[in-house]
Amino acid sequence: MTSVLRSFLPGSTSTSRNNDCDEDYSVEYSFAMEYSGPPVNHDIPQVLPIDVRRIPTAAAAKVLNNLSLPIIQPIVKSKPSEKKFSIKSPDSVIQLGKARSSEEILSRKLEIADENSSSSGTLGFSEGLGDSNQLSGSSDVEDIDDKCKAIVDHDYSKSTVDSSEISSSEEVELRACENEIEAEAPGLHIMPPVVDFHELTQSDVNSDGSDPEPQIVFPERPVVSGDAKGLCHRCHRKSRFADKEVCIVCRAKYCSKCVIRAMGSMPEGRKCITCIGYRIDESRRGSLGKTSRLLKKILVDEAIKHIMKSELSCEVNQLPPHLVCVNEKPLTIEELVSLQSCPNPPKKLRPGRFWYDKVSGFWGKVGEKPSQIITSQLTVGLQIRKEASNGNTNVLINSREITKPELRMLKVAGIHCEGNPHFWVTADGSYQLEGMNYVMGKLWDKTRVKIVCKVLSLPFPSDVSNPGGEDVANKTDEVNLKILDRKRIAKFLLVGGDRSGTSTIFKQAKILYDVPFSEDERENIKFVIQRNLYSYIGIILEGREQFEEDYSVEMRRQRHIDQPGPSEISEEVDEQNIYSISPSLKAFSDWLLQVMGSGNLEAVFPAATREYAPLIEQLWKNEAFQASYKRRNELHKLPRVSNYFLDRAVEISKINYEPSEMDILYAEGITSSNGVASMEFSFPVLSQDAYMESNDQSDPILRYQLIRVNENSLGGNCKWLEMFEDVNLVMFCVSLTDFDELHEDATGICTNKMLANKKLFERVATHPSFAQKNFILILNKFDLLEEKIEQVPLSLCEWFQDFSPLISLNPHNTTNPPLAQRAFHYIAVKFKRLFNSLTGRKLFVAPVTGLEADSVDLAFKYGREVLKWDMEKLTFSMNEDSIESIEASTT
Numbered sequence: 001m002t003s004v005l006r007s008f009l010p011g012s013t014s015t016s017r018n019n020d021c022d023e024d025y026s027v028e029y030s031f032a033m034e035y036s037g038p039p040v041n042h043d044i045p046q047v048l049p050i051d052v053r054r055i056p057t058a059a060a061a062k063v064l065n066n067l068s069l070p071i072i073q074p075i076v077k078s079k080p081s082e083k084k085f086s087i088k089s090p091d092s093v094i095q096l097g098k099a100r101s102s103e104e105i106l107s108r109k110l111e112i113a114d115e116n117s118s119s120s121g122t123l124g125f126s127e128g129l130g131d132s133n134q135l136s137g138s139s140d141v142e143d144i145d146d147k148c149k150a151i152v153d154h155d156y157s158k159s160t161v162d163s164s165e166i167s168s169s170e171e172v173e174l175r176a177c178e179n180e181i182e183a184e185a186p187g188l189h190i191m192p193p194v195v196d197f198h199e200l201t202q203s204d205v206n207s208d209g210s211d212p213e214p215q216i217v218f219p220e221r222p223v224v225s226g227d228a229k230g231l232c233h234r235c236h237r238k239s240r241f242a243d244k245e246v247c248i249v250c251r252a253k254y255c256s257k258c259v260i261r262a263m264g265s266m267p268e269g270r271k272c273i274t275c276i277g278y279r280i281d282e283s284r285r286g287s288l289g290k291t292s293r294l295l296k297k298i299l300v301d302e303a304i305k306h307i308m309k310s311e312l313s314c315e316v317n318q319l320p321p322h323l324v325c326v327n328e329k330p331l332t333i334e335e336l337v338s339l340q341s342c343p344n345p346p347k348k349l350r351p352g353r354f355w356y357d358k359v360s361g362f363w364g365k366v367g368e369k370p371s372q373i374i375t376s377q378l379t380v381g382l383q384i385r386k387e388a389s390n391g392n393t394n395v396l397i398n399s400r401e402i403t404k405p406e407l408r409m410l411k412v413a414g415i416h417c418e419g420n421p422h423f424w425v426t427a428d429g430s431y432q433l434e435g436m437n438y439v440m441g442k443l444w445d446k447t448r449v450k451i452v453c454k455v456l457s458l459p460f461p462s463d464v465s466n467p468g469g470e471d472v473a474n475k476t477d478e479v480n481l482k483i484l485d486r487k488r489i490a491k492f493l494l495v496g497g498d499r500s501g502t503s504t505i506f507k508q509a510k511i512l513y514d515v516p517f518s519e520d521e522r523e524n525i526k527f528v529i530q531r532n533l534y535s536y537i538g539i540i541l542e543g544r545e546q547f548e549e550d551y552s553v554e555m556r557r558q559r560h561i562d563q564p565g566p567s568e569i570s571e572e573v574d575e576q577n578i579y580s581i582s583p584s585l586k587a588f589s590d591w592l593l594q595v596m597g598s599g600n601l602e603a604v605f606p607a608a609t610r611e612y613a614p615l616i617e618q619l620w621k622n623e624a625f626q627a628s629y630k631r632r633n634e635l636h637k638l639p640r641v642s643n644y645f646l647d648r649a650v651e652i653s654k655i656n657y658e659p660s661e662m663d664i665l666y667a668e669g670i671t672s673s674n675g676v677a678s679m680e681f682s683f684p685v686l687s688q689d690a691y692m693e694s695n696d697q698s699d700p701i702l703r704y705q706l707i708r709v710n711e712n713s714l715g716g717n718c719k720w721l722e723m724f725e726d727v728n729l730v731m732f733c734v735s736l737t738d739f740d741e742l743h744e745d746a747t748g749i750c751t752n753k754m755l756a757n758k759k760l761f762e763r764v765a766t767h768p769s770f771a772q773k774n775f776i777l778i779l780n781k782f783d784l785l786e787e788k789i790e791q792v793p794l795s796l797c798e799w800f801q802d803f804s805p806l807i808s809l810n811p812h813n814t815t816n817p818p819l820a821q822r823a824f825h826y827i828a829v830k831f832k833r834l835f836n837s838l839t840g841r842k843l844f845v846a847p848v849t850g851l852e853a854d855s856v857d858l859a860f861k862y863g864r865e866v867l868k869w870d871m872e873k874l875t876f877s878m879n880e881d882s883i884e885s886i887e888a889s890t891t
């Protein structure tokens with residue numbers, strides 16, 4: 001038989017010999033085969049099968065009482081009934097024979113135990129024995145093809161034997177060791193067992209009382225390193241450009257001449273023979289089942305198919321479940337199977353630590369943002385930890401603190417994350433606040449979220465590409481895009497300087513687009529109106545004092561001219577002073593002025609409204625007060641809007657006063673805090689849109705959000721602007737009347753208000769959160785500009801010094817636009833140039849009179865148009881290129 005086999009082999013050059021039997025045969029290759037000759041009277045070294053599942057669990061081991069040994073890998077306790085063993089790796093057995101000292105043998109025993117604990121039970125042929133032990137291949141490279149066809153059909157390795165004679169591999173190995181020691185040092189007795197076996201614990205048994213299913217742990221092999229590029233690991237010939245085959249375990253490379261000799265029949269795919277039974281190098285997992293050029297050259301298709309199939313399917317090449325740790329728990333084989341066979345499994349799963357949000361299906365590497373959305377509700381791993389993805393946003397999704405990109409995504413989705421909310425997000429993207437039984441919306445319904453997810457490398461569910469039920473299969477289909485885009489919310493941020501009119505415009509928008517004021521808002525505004533009324537009255541009463549004094553001085557002067565003489569005149573004058581009020585009203589006036597002077601008006605009203613309402617009525621009937629009221633234009637402290645309320649002072653001061661929408665509009669301030677306000681709205685369906693084409697007039701589905709914020713609530717250096725980074729349009733509001741007014745900053749320094757606006761505008765326009773955002777400049781209070789520009793030159797403001805409009809001397813010249821119009825254009829151009837110089841982009845400008853509904857309506861529709869143009873640009877580029885190119889441009 002050997003001679004027949006030898007005829008296949010190449011001529012021997014080796015000097016090493018076969019250990020097994022025939023000393024005379026000096027062949028390069030040897031075969032393990034069953035001995036069927038006459039009985040022998042000496043011990044034959046045995047290759048003994050070991051089943052890792054049947055080795056008792058070892059705890060810490062002690063030798064010679066004092067010498068402590070490393071702890072042996074825990075392995076599962078044997079099941080005496082089962083007697084199925086695998087032949088263990090030959091390396092271990094053969095090298096055991098080389099151990100010479102008792103220490104060596106003992107340590108080898110431990111190695112064996114260690115190896116056994118992870119042995120595949122596959123028989124291979126060790127190169128450690130020298131070249132003579134290589135598996136047979138073909139003697140001639142030219143014959144490789146033919147031989148390979150034969151080899152691939154013959155599996156040399158997977159030899160599993162049943163042995164009822166062998167009680168356990170441990171015992172056999174110990175016996176082998178004993179024999180070695182006896183041979184080396186006769187009389188030296190074997191030490192008592194070197195391992196302690198612990199009792200079965202609860203963790204060793206399944207809940208049903210049965211032994212847990214043993215986990216097979218295949219051994220690892222070190223990766224071959226240090227090979228120069230292009231060097232064959234076997235023949236050591238260097239051919240940099242020749243194809244090589246790489247062992248998927250140790251990464252040794254072989255040239256086409258050596259590959260079959262080095263890898264044999266490849267029962268587990270492309271592995272060196274010595275690597276059979278070993279786990280693959282995980283970095284090569286991606287290449288499993290993918291044939292190489294070299295194999296194609298030397299093997300027939302059928303053979304390659306067979307090898308690739310084995311490579312993919314053999315057990316030892318599978319991902320070791322215990323190396324995949326999900327939510328801090330290594331997986332069992334069942335868990336790994338359920339993970340890999342779920343409808344949407346993790347892609348390219350490798351050993352590592354992962355987190356898994358069972359509720360939403362989010363999946364990621366520990367310490368990183370989610371990388372994928374896999375099937376939800378899989379029973380793998382423990383409870384997800386808050387720190388799983390190393391988020392630092394204070395915002396939680398399903399008990400995990402999310403990462404910054406996720407927070408960004410939530411903001412883009414229009415989800416408010418102020419106040420560190422804890423969200424509950426389900427697999428379909430429905431989200432709600434933890435503990436609230438109210439679904440606030442669906443995350444995956446929004447096209448923008450999809451784009452942002454791509455941009456931020458966040459996962460988007462693969463099967464929710466059609467969340468709203470629309471046909472979005474063809475992403476370049478403009479119609480579908482429009483439908484989807486209409487589903488989303490566009491955000492307008494309305495921001496402006498002190499008294500620029502932002503709250504007026506915000507309230508006007510509420511009235512315009514039928515967004516009701518809530519009870520709270522109404523209540524707040526009512527108090528604001530009543531408080532303001534008292535302040536207006538206070539200003540009039542203050543003026544009255546001045547008028548009274550002026551009047552008496554004037555009267556005295558007159559009397560003195562008419563009848564110079566005694567002091568009775570002064571008493572008479574006082575009695576006749578038309579600005580004098582009764583003592584009771586005087587007391588009220590003094591008190592009110594004192595409250596105003598001390599800045600306590602907010603503390604006193606609205607609480608004091610009930611008490612003082614009758615006095616207001618009384619005051620209103622008072623002639624002296626009315627005389628003062630008539631001269632209110634002289635009172636510069638009195639805001640213009642006070643006329644609107646003072647005319648109805650008695651009604652407003654009453655307890656049961658309910659502000660009308662107009663009252664609310666004219667009232668200063670939205671809420672008592674006058675900070676950030678937000679509302680959602682849609683444009684009315686049947687309105688006549690100046691900016692919209694007829695077929696686009698009805699736009700009922702598109703939702704908008706208007707957020708109003710004033711300068712004071714932006715913090716120093718506008719640091720809070722970043723909270724609004726997800727807005728689509730910034731509406732910057734400037735009062736056209738500011739050009740001759742003064743602005744006092746926090747340090748008491750006064751500057752021209754228009755210059756203060758310019759500074760704020762520069763800050764907002766250049767804020768990183770608004771890079772690439774659309775901007776509309778709202779030039780407000782156009783009605784007041786019309787009045788003012790006739791009296792005050794625009795060039796009073798140093799920024800507008802070059803405003804020198806040609807004024808037609810002909811009053812009937814209609815071709816010349818009004819001065820206010822030209823001033824508006826001039827200011828608009830100033831801001832446009834400024835914006836362009838700062839950002840390189842275009843600024844849109846709208847003239848507005850906040851108190852007039854139509855002008856505010858036009859400004860918002862203009863904003864909608866700007867967004868629409870933007871959207872069309874997006875659609876255009878989608879049609880032109882691909883969806884990827886848009887994502888890139890969005891970045």
Ligand SMILES: Nc1nc2c(ncn2[C@@H]2O[C@H](COP(=O)(O)OP(=O)(O)OP(=O)(O)O)[C@@H](O)[C@H]2O)c(=O)[nH]1
Pocket residue numbers: 496497498499500501502503504505639640641665666667668669674710711780781782783784848849850851852
């Ligand atoms: N005549 C006229 N008055 C306006 C116009 N817009 C706003 N006002 C008035 O200007 C004053 C300031 O307007 P607000 O809307 O309160 O200004 P703001 O931007 O909220 O400023 P702060 O309240 O300081 O944050 C109010 O009395 C408004 O009634 C307008 O277009 N025309």
Ligand SMILES: [Mg+2]
Pocket residue numbers: 499502503504668669670674
């Ligand atoms: Mg205001």
